[in-house]
Amino acid sequence: MIEIKDLHKSYKMGKNSLHVLKGINFSVEEGELVAIMGSSGSGKSTLLNILGMLDVLDEGSYSLDKVPIINLNETKAAQYRNKFLGFVFQSFNLINYKTALENVALPLYYQRVGRKERNIKALKYLEQVGLKEWATHLPNELSGGQKQRVAIARAMAAEPKVLLADEPTGALDSKTSYEVMDLIQKINDSGNTILIVTHEPDIANMCKRVVHLKDGVIVEDKKITQVRASQYVQ
Amino acid sequence: MRFIFDSNTWQEIFGSIGKNRTRTIITIIGVLWGIFIYIALSGAAKGLDNGFEEQFENVAMNSLFTWAQTTSMPYEGFKTGRPLQLKLSDVTVLENRIPEIQYIAPRNVKGVFGGSPGLIVRGTKSGNYNVYGDYPVYTKIATKKIYDGGRFINDKDIELTRKVCVIGERTQKELYEKEENPIGTFLRIDNIYFQVVGVHKFTPGGGFESDSDIYIPFTTYRKLYNTGDDVGWLTIAAYDDADVVQVEKDVKAILKSIHRVDPRDERAFGSFNLGEIFTRISGFANGLTFMSLVVGIATILAGVIGIGNILLISVKERTKELGVRRALGATPREVKAQIILESVFLTMIAGIMGIILGAITLYGINLGTEDLDFPYTNPTVPIPYVLGALVIMVVLGTLIGLIPAQRAVSIKPIDALREE
Numbered sequence: 001m002i003e004i005k006d007l008h009k010s011y012k013m014g015k016n017s018l019h020v021l022k023g024i025n026f027s028v029e030e031g032e033l034v035a036i037m038g039s040s041g042s043g044k045s046t047l048l049n050i051l052g053m054l055d056v057l058d059e060g061s062y063s064l065d066k067v068p069i070i071n072l073n074e075t076k077a078a079q080y081r082n083k084f085l086g087f088v089f090q091s092f093n094l095i096n097y098k099t100a101l102e103n104v105a106l107p108l109y110y111q112r113v114g115r116k117e118r119n120i121k122a123l124k125y126l127e128q129v130g131l132k133e134w135a136t137h138l139p140n141e142l143s144g145g146q147k148q149r150v151a152i153a154r155a156m157a158a159e160p161k162v163l164l165a166d167e168p169t170g171a172l173d174s175k176t177s178y179e180v181m182d183l184i185q186k187i188n189d190s191g192n193t194i195l196i197v198t199h200e201p202d203i204a205n206m207c208k209r210v211v212h213l214k215d216g217v218i219v220e221d222k223k224i225t226q227v228r229a230s231q232y233v234q
Numbered sequence: 235m236r237f238i239f240d241s242n243t244w245q246e247i248f249g250s251i252g253k254n255r256t257r258t259i260i261t262i263i264g265v266l267w268g269i270f271i272y273i274a275l276s277g278a279a280k281g282l283d284n285g286f287e288e289q290f291e292n293v294a295m296n297s298l299f300t301w302a303q304t305t306s307m308p309y310e311g312f313k314t315g316r317p318l319q320l321k322l323s324d325v326t327v328l329e330n331r332i333p334e335i336q337y338i339a340p341r342n343v344k345g346v347f348g349g350s351p352g353l354i355v356r357g358t359k360s361g362n363y364n365v366y367g368d369y370p371v372y373t374k375i376a377t378k379k380i381y382d383g384g385r386f387i388n389d390k391d392i393e394l395t396r397k398v399c400v401i402g403e404r405t406q407k408e409l410y411e412k413e414e415n416p417i418g419t420f421l422r423i424d425n426i427y428f429q430v431v432g433v434h435k436f437t438p439g440g441g442f443e444s445d446s447d448i449y450i451p452f453t454t455y456r457k458l459y460n461t462g463d464d465v466g467w468l469t470i471a472a473y474d475d476a477d478v479v480q481v482e483k484d485v486k487a488i489l490k491s492i493h494r495v496d497p498r499d500e501r502a503f504g505s506f507n508l509g510e511i512f513t514r515i516s517g518f519a520n521g522l523t524f525m526s527l528v529v530g531i532a533t534i535l536a537g538v539i540g541i542g543n544i545l546l547i548s549v550k551e552r553t554k555e556l557g558v559r560r561a562l563g564a565t566p567r568e569v570k571a572q573i574i575l576e577s578v579f580l581t582m583i584a585g586i587m588g589i590i591l592g593a594i595t596l597y598g599i600n601l602g603t604e605d606l607d608f609p610y611t612n613p614t615v616p617i618p619y620v621l622g623a624l625v626i627m628v629v630l631g632t633l634i635g636l637i638p639a640q641r642a643v644s645i646k647p648i649d650a651l652r653e654e
Contacts, residue, residue, distance in 0.1 A: 054561065054648040074643070075565045082563020089651070093558040097249040110563040158563065 001162060001193050002028040002051065007060035009046055020046045022216035024060070028162075028195065033188040033226070035204035036197045038213035045166060047213065048197045052085055052164050053077045065161050082110050086155030090167035092147040094139040100126060100150045101135040107158035125153040129183055145176030152183060156192075163187070163194040169203055175232075181206045182229035202227075247576050250552065258580070261544045264537030265584035266591070269623060272530020273592025273615055278599065279522035281613030286515045288611050293376045294337075294471040296478045296509035300485055301467035302493075303504050309496035318493050318502055320465040327492060328468070332484050334476035337374045340465040342367035342455050347466070354448065356409045356421040363405055365423060365448045367455025367466075375471040378449075383417050384432025391431075391451040398454075399423065400432040404446040423448065426458055478509030534585075534627060541580050542634030545573060549638040556642050557650025570639040577635025578628055585627045589620060 009021040020043045028034055038044040049055035050062065053072060062069045064084055072080065081087075086107075094103045105122035113121070126132050129149040131142075139147055148168060155163055165184070169177035181203060188194050188208075196207060204210050205227045212220035251258050302318035325340050345351025345364040352365035370388050372378075378386055380400065391398050401409075401416065410416050416430045428450065436445030456462060472481045486503050489495075495502040549556070556569055596613045603610045 049648050052561070054646070054651070074560075075567065078560055078563050078565040081561060087561045089558075093554065093561075093651070095249075095555055095558065097253060098245075102245070106559070107562045110559075110565075110568065154562070 001030045001032075001065060002026070002195075003061070003063045004051075005061045007047075007050065007062065008058045009043075009050060009055070010058060020216055021050075021057075024216075024218060026211065026218065026221075028193060030193055031188070031191050033185070033194045033208045034196070035207035035210045036195060036213060037199060037201075037204050037210055039199065042213040043216045044197050044213045048164055048166055048195065051162075051195065052087060053081050078110075082107060082158060084161045086158060086160035086163045088148070088151050088155050088163065088165035088168045090170040092139070092144075092151045092171070094147055094150060094154075096139050099136050099138055100131060100142065100153075103139070103150055104154045104157050107154060111158060122153075122157055125157045126150070128156070129153045143176070144172050145179055148172060148176075148180050149183060152180070152187070156187065161193065163192055165194065165196045167197055167199075169198065169200065174202075177203065178229045178232040182233050185226070185229055243572065243575065246572060247579055250548065251576060251580065254548070257544060261541050262580060262584040262587070264540040265534060265581055265627065266537070266588040268530060268533030268535070268537045269585045269588030269627070270592045270595070271533050272526060272623060273589055273620070274595050275526030275529060276523050276619065277592065277596040277613040277615045278610075279519055279526055280615065281596070281600070281603075281610045282522065283516065283519035284611040284613070285609030286512075286519065289609050290508065290512060293508060294374075295512050296474060296476065297375050297469060297471040298478060298482050298485070298505055298507040298509060299467055299469055300482070300489070300503055300505040302489075303501055305495050305499055306501040307496040307499040309499070310494050312494065318495065320468060320489070322463040322465055324465065324489060324492055325468065328470070328485060328488055331488055332481060334472045334481045334484075335470055336473045336476075337371050337471040339369050339372040339375055339469045340452065340467075341369075341372065341469060342452065342459075342461060342464070342466040344455075344459060352424045352448065354405070354409065354421055354423055356419070359409045361405070361408050361446075363402070363446045363448050364444070365450060365455070367452040367459075367461075368449050369452050372469060375469050379435040381433045381435060383415070384430075384434075386432055386434070387449060387451050392453050395453045395457060396451060397426060397428045398431045398451065399428040400434055400449040401430055402434060402444065402446040402448065403436050404444075405448060406433050408446075423450065424458060472509070478507055478513075482507050482510070530623070531626065534623070535630065537584065538581060538627065538630040538634050541577055541584075541631065542637055545577055545580075545635065545638040546641060549573060549642045552642075553645060553650045557645070557647045560647040561651060566643040569642050570636075573639040573642055574632055574635035577638070578631040581627045581631030582624070585624055589623075 004024055004026040007021055007024040008019070010017045010019040024047065036044045036047060046055065050057050053069060056072070069080065095106070098106070101119060101122050104125055105118045108118040108121060123132065123135060126135050129152055131146060131149055131153070134142060134146060139150070142150065168184070169180055172180060184194060184196070185206060196203070198204055205224065206229050207224070208226050209223045210220070211218055302320045304318065305312065305314055305316045308314045320340070322340060325338055329335060329338055343364055343366045345362070351362040354361055354363050368387055369392060370386060373386050380386055384400065386400055387398065390396070406416050409421065416433055419430050420427050421430060434449070450458070470481070470485060472478050482505055486505065487497065489503050490497055490499065493502070559569065599610070600613055
């Protein structure tokens with residue numbers, strides 16, 4: 001699904017150049033649930049941004065579902081993001097003047113799906129995350145966990161190849177974190193590829209594979225036995 | 235196009251505009267004020283224009299009047315201060331020598347320039363009214379509306395020195411019973427019996443005439459009042475394409491030479507040039523229209539710049555939201571289009587409200603001046619002007635919207651997402 005070869009990325013900070021990613025080789029198969037771990041500054045967010053086509057790589061190659069991601073202009077990148085990727089952010093990033101349903105329907109709007117179909121689909125995904133009754137509520141009427149579940153529904157609505165989650169539980173208490181992880185695991189169970197950036201070991205342990213990043217290189221990449229989040233959820 | 239008709243687009247526009255309602259309203263007022271000023275001013279200018287036109291509607295626009303005064307310079311042995319008198323023969327000379335003259339009507343009146351008005355008697359009723367001696371050609375210069383069944387003085391009346399007269403509305407009211415038809419009846423003008431052949435309708439404006447004037451044939455007048463070849467004043471209409479100011483000069487020059495007056499004597503003949511005054515007035519109205527256009531557009535421009543400014547701030551505030559949208563697959567074009575549409579939408583709303591307010595104001599002014607003796611009628615702004623203003627606003631709104639739109643897409647989505 002994801003193929004990364006010899007990826008380098010550096011940022012220019014005035015005269016100095018900060019080498020963030022120093023030769024990453026990394027691949028993800030379909031249906032995997034991968035946790036990318038590392039302390040801050042290890043380059044894990046940069047890696048996720050490059051995977052999410054929000055940032056461009058300096059050297060190396062990246063292909064997503066056998067499509068080489070190279071020389072993207074903004075328009076092309078936006079279309080690829082829309083088609084291939086779903087994003088879940090730490091701070092949810094819901095649009096606050098839109099209801100939960102409208103937020104979920106937004107990627108479909110950019111896919112030029114008709115309004116009726118859009119709403120039917122969006123409602124289906126809201127139901128999947130257990131928030132059907134909250135469809136007409138604005139984000140500020142939802143709890144943090146509910147917001148993140150709406151965000152996950154929004155990321156899923158476009159039926160992406162890969163779901164990218166940047167610290168999805170970072171702003172949640174542990175109980176709601178587990179609820180969200182439970183949801184992510186269920187989505188993964190139905191065959192979706194998911195990448196999670198996190199620095200919480202208990203969240204990482206709920207994935208199937210953990211990749212450790214340190215100072216721009218992968219120091220550890222191992223498959224683990226998944227801890228099911230459902231056992232923590234009543 | 236799909237974009238414009240998508241309810242989601244509009245929902246997003248309302249959503250982002252409605253976020254800060256006070257700010258939006260204040261922003262709108264800028265453009266609203268501009269279009270309001272434009273509509274109100276140009277409507278008022280048109281109203282004045284219409285008003286003046288109505289004042290002069292019964293008089294030929296390119297006409298002038300001239301009368302004799304007294305000389306102010308000695309000439310050819312004549313001393314200064316000699317009183318002059320226009321003669322009937324002057325008419326023929328002027329007609330022959332100035333080809334620009336279309337109509338020329340010599341007139342006499344009793345009761346306007348000194349002297350007492352004629353005494354009109356009918357049975358037991360009587361009154362004093364101004365009596366004019368006229369040629370039929372006068373109606374070519376100043377139209378006289380005659381009530382049904384009547385007529386103005388005609389050539390036969392002149393030829394046969396008929397004792398016929400045309401009376402005014404008020405004269406009829408004062409000398410006749412309500413249901414009585416004055417046509418064919420007789421009344422006594424300064425002890426001579428005249429048959430009434432018409433009643434003229436009074437139209438306001440244009441000189442000293444009133445609703446009680448009595449017109450009799452010029453030839454009858456001179457016999458009645460023993461005026462011989464004397465002419466009170468001349469009413470002259472030039473052809474439409476003639477330069478009235480030049481005609482006025484020519485008329486005076488010829489009159490001076492006939493009456494042996496120093497060519498430099500400015501006070502020997504008086505004149506009133508309606509054409510010149512009308513040109514000046516319509517020039518004034520045109521100037522006013524032009525000014526309202528300039529002021530209106532300048533104010534609209536200022537307002538639109540205000541909208542651009544607010545949208546810049548709003549884009550800055552929404553950086554993160556726009557980043558999210560782009561992460562979700564909004565192309566730069568879609569983001570741009572949305573912001574431009576917001577700009578155009580705000581401008582249009584403001585414009586339409588301004589037009590409505592302007593129209594209400596014009597309506598109010600019209601109601602307020604209806605019964606006043608003030609040249610102001612039917613203030614309107616032509617629809618093409620209104621549409622033009624709207625088009626200008628859409629164009630300006632689009633252009634100004636380009637700035638914040640460009641700003642919105644110039645930030646990379648990743649930076650936008652990082653924004654807190």
